[in-house]
Amino acid sequence: MTERENRSERGPAYEPVAIERKWQERWGTEHVNAFSDDGLAAAPRPFYNLMMFPYPSAEGLHVGNIYAFTGADIYGRWMRLRGYDVFEPIGFDAFGIHSENFALKQGTHPLDLIPRNVANFTRQLRRTGAMYDWDHTVDTTDASYYRWTQWIFLQLFKAGLAERKEAPVNWCPSCMTVLANEQVIGGRCERCNTPVEQRTIAQWFFRISDYAQRLLDNLEWIDWSESTRKAQQNWIGRSEGAELRFPLDWTPPDEFWDSAFAGDTEEAEAIAALREELDENESRVDEITIDVFTTRPDTVFGATFMVLAPEHPLVPWITGDAQRAAIDEYRTQVGAMDLVARKKTDKEKSGVFTGTYAINPATDERIPVWIADYVLMEYGTGAIMAVPGHDERDFEFATKFALPIVRVVAASVEVANAPMAAAEPHEGVLVNSDRFDGIPADDAKAEIVAWLAERGMAETRVNYRLHDWCISRQRYWGPPIPVVYCDVCGIVPVPESELPVLLPRIENYQPNQSGVSPLARDESWYRVPCPQCDAEARRETDVSDTFLDSAWYFLRYPSANRDDVAFDAELTRKWLPVTMYIGGEEHSVLHLMYARFITMVLKDLHLVDFEEPFRTFRKHGLIIRDGAKMSKSRGNVVVPDDYIERWGADTFRTYLMFLGPYQEGGDFRDQGLMGPYGFLNRLWDTVLPVKELGGGPLEDAIEQKLHATIRKVGDAIGSLSYNTAIAAMMEYLNTVREGGRAANRAEVEPLIVLVAPFAPHIAEELWQHLGHDESLFRRASVRREPPSVGFEIAIDDGGARGLWPAYDADKATADIVEFVVQVNGKLRARMPMPRGIVEAEAREAALADENVRRFVDGKQIRKVVFVPDKLVNIVAS
RNA sequence: GCCGGGGUGGCGAAAUCGGUAGACGCAGCGGACUUAAAAUCCGCGGGGCUUCGGCCCAUGUGGGUUCGAAUCCCACCCCCGGCACCA
Numbered sequence: 001m002t003e004r005e006n007r008s009e010r011g012p013a014y015e016p017v018a019i020e021r022k023w024q025e026r027w028g029t030e031h032v033n034a035f036s037d038d039g040l041a042a043a044p045r046p047f048y049n050l051m052m053f054p055y056p057s058a059e060g061l062h063v064g065n066i067y068a069f070t071g072a073d074i075y076g077r078w079m080r081l082r083g084y085d086v087f088e089p090i091g092f093d094a095f096g097i098h099s100e101n102f103a104l105k106q107g108t109h110p111l112d113l114i115p116r117n118v119a120n121f122t123r124q125l126r127r128t129g130a131m132y133d134w135d136h137t138v139d140t141t142d143a144s145y146y147r148w149t150q151w152i153f154l155q156l157f158k159a160g161l162a163e164r165k166e167a168p169v170n171w172c173p174s175c176m177t178v179l180a181n182e183q184v185i186g187g188r189c190e191r192c193n194t195p196v197e198q199r200t201i202a203q204w205f206f207r208i209s210d211y212a213q214r215l216l217d218n219l220e221w222i223d224w225s226e227s228t229r230k231a232q233q234n235w236i237g238r239s240e241g242a243e244l245r246f247p248l249d250w251t252p253p254d255e256f257w258d259s260a261f262a263g264d265t266e267e268a269e270a271i272a273a274l275r276e277e278l279d280e281n282e283s284r285v286d287e288i289t290i291d292v293f294t295t296r297p298d299t300v301f302g303a304t305f306m307v308l309a310p311e312h313p314l315v316p317w318i319t320g321d322a323q324r325a326a327i328d329e330y331r332t333q334v335g336a337m338d339l340v341a342r343k344k345t346d347k348e349k350s351g352v353f354t355g356t357y358a359i360n361p362a363t364d365e366r367i368p369v370w371i372a373d374y375v376l377m378e379y380g381t382g383a384i385m386a387v388p389g390h391d392e393r394d395f396e397f398a399t400k401f402a403l404p405i406v407r408v409v410a411a412s413v414e415v416a417n418a419p420m421a422a423a424e425p426h427e428g429v430l431v432n433s434d435r436f437d438g439i440p441a442d443d444a445k446a447e448i449v450a451w452l453a454e455r456g457m458a459e460t461r462v463n464y465r466l467h468d469w470c471i472s473r474q475r476y477w478g479p480p481i482p483v484v485y486c487d488v489c490g491i492v493p494v495p496e497s498e499l500p501v502l503l504p505r506i507e508n509y510q511p512n513q514s515g516v517s518p519l520a521r522d523e524s525w526y527r528v529p530c531p532q533c534d535a536e537a538r539r540e541t542d543v544s545d546t547f548l549d550s551a552w553y554f555l556r557y558p559s560a561n562r563d564d565v566a567f568d569a570e571l572t573r574k575w576l577p578v579t580m581y582i583g584g585e586e587h588s589v590l591h592l593m594y595a596r597f598i599t600m601v602l603k604d605l606h607l608v609d610f611e612e613p614f615r616t617f618r619k620h621g622l623i624i625r626d627g628a629k630m631s632k633s634r635g636n637v638v639v640p641d642d643y644i645e646r647w648g649a650d651t652f653r654t655y656l657m658f659l660g661p662y663q664e665g666g667d668f669r670d671q672g673l674m675g676p677y678g679f680l681n682r683l684w685d686t687v688l689p690v691k692e693l694g695g696g697p698l699e700d701a702i703e704q705k706l707h708a709t710i711r712k713v714g715d716a717i718g719s720l721s722y723n724t725a726i727a728a729m730m731e732y733l734n735t736v737r738e739g740g741r742a743a744n745r746a747e748v749e750p751l752i753v754l755v756a757p758f759a760p761h762i763a764e765e766l767w768q769h770l771g772h773d774e775s776l777f778r779r780a781s782v783r784r785e786p787p788s789v790g791f792e793i794a795i796d797d798g799g800a801r802g803l804w805p806a807y808d809a810d811k812a813t814a815d816i817v818e819f820v821v822q823v824n825g826k827l828r829a830r831m832p833m834p835r836g837i838v839e840a841e842a843r844e845a846a847l848a849d850e851n852v853r854r855f856v857d858g859k860q861i862r863k864v865v866f867v868p869d870k871l872v873n874i875v876a877s
Numbered sequence: 878g879c880c881g882g883g884g885u886g887g888c889g890a891a892a893u894c895g896g897u898a899g900a901c902g903c904a905g906c907g908g909a910c911u912u913a914a915a916a917u918c919c920g921c922g923g924g925g926c927u928u929c930g931g932c933c934c935a936u937g938u939g940g941g942u943u944c945g946a947a948u949c950c951c952a953c954c955c956c957c958g959g960c961a962c963c964a
Contacts, residue, residue, distance in 0.1 A: 186961090227881045227958080234880060234960050241964085294964060307964095345878095345962050374962045384964050392878095393962055465963060588959080622958090658902075659889065664882080667889065675889095675902040685917095724891070727901035734901090740918075820897045825945035827897060851931075865944055871896055875944045 014684035016648025020761040023775075024126060032778045033088075033133045040136070040558055040571060043085035045800050048575045049076035050554055050614070052583035052591070053091040053138070056117040058102055061124040063630070063638040063656070063668065064584075067623050070653045071662050071722065072582040073130035077757040078717045079580075080131070081780045082794065083802030087575060088131055089557040091138035092118050095146070096546030097175055097191055100477035104510065110477050111505055114141055124641065129649040129760050131777065136560040140549035145556065146479035147500030148566035149549055152598065153471075153482060155605055157493050161207045162471075164483075164491060168311065168377065169470055170339065171199040176511035177474040178203055180545060181467050182235075182590045187339035195338035201515050204481060204542070205468040208597045212236050212464040214611075215596055224617040225663070231588035237465025241295035242449045244385060245457045246306060246358040248288050249366050250318060290314065290358055290369065293380030293463050296387065298444040300362040300452070301433040302408035303385035304398065306369045307351065309377035310334040318369065320355020327352050327371065334373045342373060349374060349397045360385075361457040362434075362448070372397060380463055388423065395423035408433050409441045469594065471545045476509035476518040478543030486530035486537035495531050501539070517541040551594040554578050554613060555602075572608060581614040582720075584622075592617070618720060621665020623656070630668075638668055650759035651677045657722035657758060679730050680762055683755065686737055687748045687766045700815075702747055705735045707812035710805050713754045714794075722758070729754055745770065750791045750805040752776075779803060813869075820871040821846040823855040839866040846872040 026032075040046075051072035054065050073088065080086040094114045103110040118139060125132065138145050156162040170179040174194040178201065183190045208215075216236045219229045290306060308315055310331045319327045330352045334342065341347075351372030360367050374393055375384050388398035388405040398405050409428045410416050416431035430436045430444050439447065452458035472481065480501045482494035494501055504525045509518045519526060519541035530537035558571040577599075583592075595613050603611040625636040643652050654676035660666020709732040716725035732751060736743050749770055756763035756776055767776045772789075780802035794806040813835060819842060821829040829849040833842060843864050846852055856876050865873035 185959095230881050231959055237960085237963070239963075292964080296964080343962070347962090349962090372962095374964095376963070379963045386964090391964070393964080396962095463963080465960090585958080661890085669889075669903075671903055672889070673903095679902085723889090724901080727891075730901055818897080822896080822945070825896090825943090830897065854931095863944065865896085867896060871945095873896080873944055 012688075014681050014762070016650055016680075016762070017645065019765045020127075020129065020649050023761045023764045024129065026764075026775060027131065027777070028134075030775055030778055032775055032781070033131060033135070040087060040575065043087070043574070045084045045798065046575050046579075047076075047079050047084040047086045048554075048558075048577075048579045049079065049086050049088045050557075050578045050581045051088075051090070052581075052587065053093050053550070053553060054121065055096065055098055056092045056094050056114065056121040057098070058106070058113065058117055060120055061128075061640055063623055063640050066128055066640050066652070067656050067665075068582065068584060068620055069125075069128065069130055070656055071620050071720065072580075073128075074653075074657065074717065074722060074757040075580060075582065075720070077131060077760060077777065078804075080777060081753060081756060081802045082796050082804045083780065083800030084796075085781065086131075087136075087558065088133055089136045089138075089560070090125060090130070090132040091553060091557070091560075092121065092140065093546065093550050093553070094118065094139055094141040095478045095543075095549050097177065097473070097475060097477070100475060100509070101175070101191075103477070109505070109507070109509075110141075127644055127649060128640075129653060131760075136557050138553055138556050138560055140546075140553065141477075143500045143502055144563060146503075146549070148556065149479045149544065149552070150482040150494070150499050150501060151496060151566055152548070152552055153544060154493050154496060154499075155607070156206055156601060157483075159601065159605060161210070161601060162204060163207065164202055164204050166200055166202045167205070168198045168200050169203055170196045171201075171515070172196055173513065175475075176513055178470055178472060180470045180547070180590075182469075182547075182593070184339065187341075187343050195340040197338050198335070198342075199515065203470050203472040204483075204540075204544075205470050206597070208469045208594075209464060209466050211597055211600055212238070212466045213462075214600060215466075215593065218596070218612055222612050222617070223615065225585070225619040228585055228588045228592065228617060228619050231585070232593060235466060235589040235593065238462055239295050239465075240462050241293060241460075242297040242445075242458050243291055243293055243381070243461040244297060244300060244361065244452065245289035245291050246303075246361060246367075246385065248290060248318065248369075249357040249359050250288075289457075290383050291381045292383050292385045293461060294385060296390065296445070297449050297452075297458065298430060298436075298441045299387040299390050299408050300360070300385065300448060301430070301436070302387040302389045302406045303360050303362075303367065304388060304404040304406055305367045305386045306358050307372045307375045307384050307386050307394075307397070308354075308369065309375045309382040310371045310373055311377040312371070312382045315354065315371055318354050318356040323353060323355040327354060330371065337373070343376075349393070349400050351397060351401065353401075361452055361455070368403070370397075370401075378467060379465065389420060390423055390425055392423040392425070395420075406432055413438055469545075469597070471548055472542040473545055474515055474517040474542055475511050476503075476506070476543065478546060479503065479549070480519065481540040481542050481544050483540040484528060484531060484537045485540065486533060486535055488535050489530055489532045489537075492530055492532050492537070498531070503543070517543065519543070547590055547594050548598075550591050551598040552602075554581075554595070555599075555608070567608075576608065577610045577612060578614045579616065581617045582620060583617070585619040588619075618663065620662055620720075621660065623659075623665055623668050625668045627667055643673070647673055647677055648680075648761070650762050651680055654680065654726060654758045658726045660723060662720045662722045676726070679726075679733065680759055682737065683733060683751075684762065684766070686733065686743045687752065687769065690743055690745050690748055690770065702735060703811060704814050705732055706747065706750065707807040707809075710750065710754065710807035711809070711812050714804070714807075717757065726758065746790050749789060753803050753805055776803060817869045819846070819869075821849060821852050822871060822873040823852060824875055824877075825873060826855075828852045828855055835869055837869075839864070839872075842866060842872050843874075846874065 051069050076086045076088040099110055099114060103113045140146060153162060170184045172179055172189040172194055174192045175189060179189060184196050188195055216238055219232055351370045354369045354371060356369045357366040358369050386394040388394040389407045390409055405420055407416060407420055408430060410431045411428045413431050427441050430439050430441060436444050436448060449458045449460055480503055482499060482501045484492045484494060486492050504522055506522050508521060511518060526539040526541055528537055528539055555567040558575045559568040562568055599613040600611045602608045625638060628634060628636060630637045651673060655673045658676055659668060659672055709728050712728040713725045736747050752763050752766050764776050792806040793801055794804045795801045815835050816832045817835050819831050819833045820827060829852050831845060833845060856874055859876040861874060861876045863875040
């Protein structure tokens with residue numbers, strides 16, 4: 001029989017593309033996403049299923065996107081089948097350097113390019129078969145969206161959490177803009193990999209570091225993927241220690257006080273405060289101190305010199321005349337380094353003596369003050385006490401410049417003065433530390449801090465690695481920061497009523513090295529009257545970081561169609577925080593941190609009533625191709641359109657989920673598609689001959705397998721083990737088809753529902769074939785009288801009921817179980833036994849086995865281990 | 878260096894409150910159907926030995942705990958991701 005003849009008996013072949021078109025249209029026209037006539041506002045069982053909205057590139061949707069979205073969509077569809085009102089929106093994160101660079105390369109204006117990309121993405125997204133709510137989408141570049149991004153900025157500004165300050169920032173010479181710390185990876189621009197330079201420019205910062213502790217504390221309880229939580233913990237980088245003060249042994253020149261410490265760095269502020277204090281107390285000026293942060297205050301007796309970061313503001317004032325030329329040269333040299341060179345850990349230590357000494361507050365000894373590039377201005381106080389005996393870097397430095405090295409921690413006091421060949425970072429007891437000798441180093445930390453604190457020379461302190469978020473970008477393609485500079489009034493926020501500050505269309509939007517934004521070229525745009533005094537003023541010409549756009553988009557979705565508020569209070573109460581968020585881990589310290597921060601701020605401003613935006617977050621893995629990372633240069637990029645056109649979205653989706661554990665990712669191999677494709681074909685061929693009234697009762701063995709499969713698939717989807725869920729369905733279908741037998745309706749009808757989250761189109765089609773005239777997903781989500789189906793429907797803990805089949809735990813287990821018989825832990829026989837068999841009987845049956853006897857005979861039975869319904873282990877010797 | 882994750886057949890992977898290692902699938906081999914091929918269906922499939930009953934070995938390496946270890950403990954090796962002159 002030829003395939004054609006064969007087919008004519010079994011019915012039409014599976015034609016995925018036609019079926020998928022049909023159902024994608026029907027889902028649209030039948031409003032499958034409508035929970036009720038009142039839509040979002042009235043949904044009784046809200047479940048906010050979020051995925052990370054894509055950046056709409058010109059290349060189109062990447063498999064990585066589809067992998068991420070499909071995994072999230074399966075979860076959403078599953079929840080919907082279980083009777084929840086699943087809100088699953090999608091949008092476009094279309095501002096930012098990436099889009100702008102591409103536009104520049106193409107010579108197409110982003111205002112023209114982005115709508116095209118969005119249209120193409122929309123087409124592709126629809127084709128993947130995800131159940132997006134197309135009535136609630138966002139596009140961050142739309143003025144109706146960024147108006148509210150600007151509004152968020154203003155809320156932070158009013159709360160004192162947005163501030164403009166001059167500070168050393170990361171400058172990418174290729175992108176020609178500043179970057180947030182989070183956008184610098186190993187000293188390089190995360191976008192273009194160019195080594196980042198340091199520049200001092202006035203920028204807008206959000207005070208995220210004020211929230212460091214809260215951001216850290218909440219990580220203890222939020223339900224997030226472990227690795228993502230750890231990444232955030234590392235990024236926040238809390239360390240506990242102390243701040244110690246080292247008085248300078250130095251008389252400041254007169255100009256010290258009249259100097260240019262008018263900058264707004266913390267150090268200058270501290271000096272100003274100190275001056276005031278000294279004036280009040282008529283104290284001696286040499287009580288000026290260098291403050292250091294240390295996690296090892298117990299080693300203070302070993303601090304034999306100090307090191308300041310070359311940029312430290314005290315440096316010019318404490319530099320001796322003899323050292324000035326060398327110091328200036330070194331500072332210039334370090335200032336010219338890019339971050340990759342500066343932060344290199346394996347280069348030889350360098351540094352210069354300032355000519356000034358400080359007093360070690362523990363030993364009262366004079367110790368020299370140096371500058372060196374291994375001390376970083378941005379961490380701690382930008383100054384350290386160097387303890388060469390117990391810090392590798394200090395040891396190296398001391399060795400190179402012949403500075404004294406003292407051991408202050410040792411295994412015991414007896415070995416206190418053995419020669420030191422290297423820094424000894426290990427724990428022990430204090431030595432060469434005067435009255436603290438013999439105390440375990442760990443205990444000494446608190447004691448020494450307390451002792452120094454009596455003299456005002458120390459206090460305990462925690463320090464964070466997290467820095468304020470620099471949000472200014474000297475680029476064109478972003479929301480203008482809504483601020484006006486007035487000579488009279490200073491910094492004036494744009495009144496909320498005047499939002500949005502529209503991004504003007506300018507043709508020459510190329511960035512340049514000047515540090516000045518392209519918008520500064522459009523005088524007609526930036527010249528405005530001051531909103532307060534009407535004097536001539538000037539708009540801020542920087543735009544905000546794209547990550548600000550995405551730090552609040554999840555709040556916008558439910559209210560996407562509202563033009564009077566950023567997010568409606570009622571809708572927000574109903575739908576947020578997000579119930580389930582699935583996305584890539586690459587955003588652990590960028591998007592996911594910023595979104596948490598913005599939400600906390602909004603909570604503090606009483607604009608939302610929760611402070612963690614995502615109840616549950618799960619990361620998904622990465623897809624590689626044929627064992628290697630996908631890249632254009634390697635030529636191994638999967639173009640989703642081609643695969644979907646050829647095999648259908650259902651096969652593509654199912655394969656992506658089958659190729660490996662979802663949370664770990666996997667290797668895309670074209671051959672692999674054949675597995676899921678064959679599965680869907682066999683499903684089709686099995687269900688098609690089943691007529692509406694056909695079939696009879698379930699055979700026992702199949703009924704058992706069915707119940708076990710329902711349980712397994714539900715458990716697996718719940719834990720995102722999609723690959724094993726699919727394997728379980730394949731196994732079940734194999735059982736149903738065993739020996740070429742024809743299936744009956746009761747066997748396949750529930751299977752169609754199990755398959756539906758993965759392959760929704762074929763499921764709909766087969767569902768319809770079985771005589772149901774309404775969409776499976778619509779039927780599951782719109783609560784009316786129970787649908788007439790030939791299986792029990794599961795009722796969720798929360799009372800939700802959709803179409804997901806229930807299983808009977810008793811029926812899911814076979815009546816005859818295969819027992820394993822071991823002798824001394826080694827497998828010697830397998831035998832079927834009735835479920836629930838008691839130990840004595842199992843033991844008797846086991847000992848009756850010939851092979852078991854071979855290993856037991858002639859030996860003494862010491863013990864018999866019995867695991868109900870599983871095994872008997874006879875211990876004999 | 879620190880923090881995560883991982884190492885199981887030719888390949889992707891299952892199985893981790895300790896209890897049949899390799900489910901499911903890909904590729905492969907054998908068979909049915911066919912003039913033939915494709916498609917489809919059936920069967921085989923870690924390695925070694927075998928008197929065909931079975932036996933021995935096997936989950937990165939080396940130890941340990943246990944009646945029993947891929948799973949737990951100790952030491953180590955390798956791979957992937959993140960952080961890193963962070964004091």
